[in-house]
Amino acid sequence: MKKSVKYTGTAVDILMYAIMLVQMVYVFTGNVIHELLGAGFFLCLIIHMAIKRKYLPSIPKLRGKSAVRRFSDAVIILLMLSSAALMVSSMDVSRTLLPQVSIIGSAGLHTYLATAVLALSVLHGGMHGYARTKKKKRAALFIALGCVAAIAVGLALVPYLNRHYKTVRIDYSEAISGDKVELHGEKPLVVYFTRLGNTDFNDDADAVSGASLLLADGELMGSDQLIADMISNAVDCDVRAITLTGEKYPSGYGDTVSAAGKELRQNARPPIEDIDIRGYDKIILVYPLWWGRVPMPVATFLEGADFSGKDIYLIATQGSSGYGSSVEDVRKMAAGAEVHKVMSIYCDDIPYSRERIGSWLKELAEE
Ligand SMILES: Cc1cc2nc3c(=O)[nH]c(=O)nc-3n(C[C@H](O)[C@H](O)[C@H](O)COP(=O)(O)O)c2cc1C
DSSP states (O other): OOHHHHHHHHHHHHHHHHOOOHHHHHHHHOOHHHHHHHHHHHHHHHHHHHTTTTTGTTTTTTOOOHHHHHHHHHHHHHHHHHHHHHHHHHHHSSSSTTTTOOSSHHHHHHHHHHHHHHHHHHHHHHHHHHHHSSSSHHHHHHHHHHHHHHHIIIIIIIHHHHHHHOEEEEOHHHOOOOOOOOOOOSOOOEOOOOTTTTTOOOOOOGTTSSSSSEEEETEEHEEEHHHHHHHHHHHHOOOOOBBBOOOOOOHHHHHHHHHHHHHHHHOOOOBBBOOOOOTOSSSEEEEEOOOTTTHHHHHHHTTTTTOOEEEEEEEEEESSSSSHHHHHHHHHHHHOEEEEEEEEEGGGGGGGGGHHHHHHHHHHHHH
């Protein structure tokens, strides 16, 4: 290989690793830079593949290859597949470069794919070093540690940064508006719990920016409240917020996490304003996952009313944990109710969930 091509290849590889790391802290870079860097990454990937094009045809062949070489080639195949999936999901979640493309629109899936590409890239780069070095054991250890670190960055650091440092600015009416749906029978009651309204914030939005909140047309808003507003934009329903009557949560995100952890350990039932559910057969419960469970004020609500014979539809929001054990929580707490899992929305996806919610409501209307 010509020296200039080799140097270009090395520079492109280093650039790709650097871009991947910067992409993981997109909470700080913002969406536009994230998308531009993403496009740059895929350009580098194409250059990388063009430089290595002579090697590519040998990858699927198994004969005459050592176990290490087979493993290394399997990693390349997985890396190509996950990179292709990442490229599709990047277009899918793009809001600046390709806003018109929408398939699933899941930022959660995008983060998992990016984590897979990062970990496999570490493995792929590491295998090159492994093939060259005589200190195989040490190389294997470094590669394993690198992969664990890459997975930890994607699955722990990114959600952590998202929860602690992200305030998303949204256009409120655009976020909540969409197709209208007509439900048969009694109108449902939407009950939601959110940090806002249950937290000692002062009125200065900037003072709490970076606290995992939405700024809807400049006004602070809880994510789960926005979901409730999306539902009430789509169907005729009543909406009630679960509101603490006693001590509220502290304004700091980390402090709220600690306070909620303490409540959970004590199995506390913080007092809330009364919500009358009589007269409603269908209750749509919108709640954030706290410590993988329903927040304790939601437990107060569920245990404080008679749900027998009612349908409860669960919409959870979360930073990575799916439903956690919240579905089992609700089944135990709301005795006699029929509990339905509807959707668990990744926090980044919340402002863009109107269509998904509308589709579910259409299904509900047809039941
Ligand atoms: C006290 C607390 C605990 C949390 N625990 C989890 C968790 O265990 N798993 C998870 O995926 N997200 C967790 N999160 C993130 C929230 O689920 C996410 O921020 C929420 O869905 C946003 O809704 P909100 O703005 O209406 O509060 C936690 C957030 C807080 C404040």
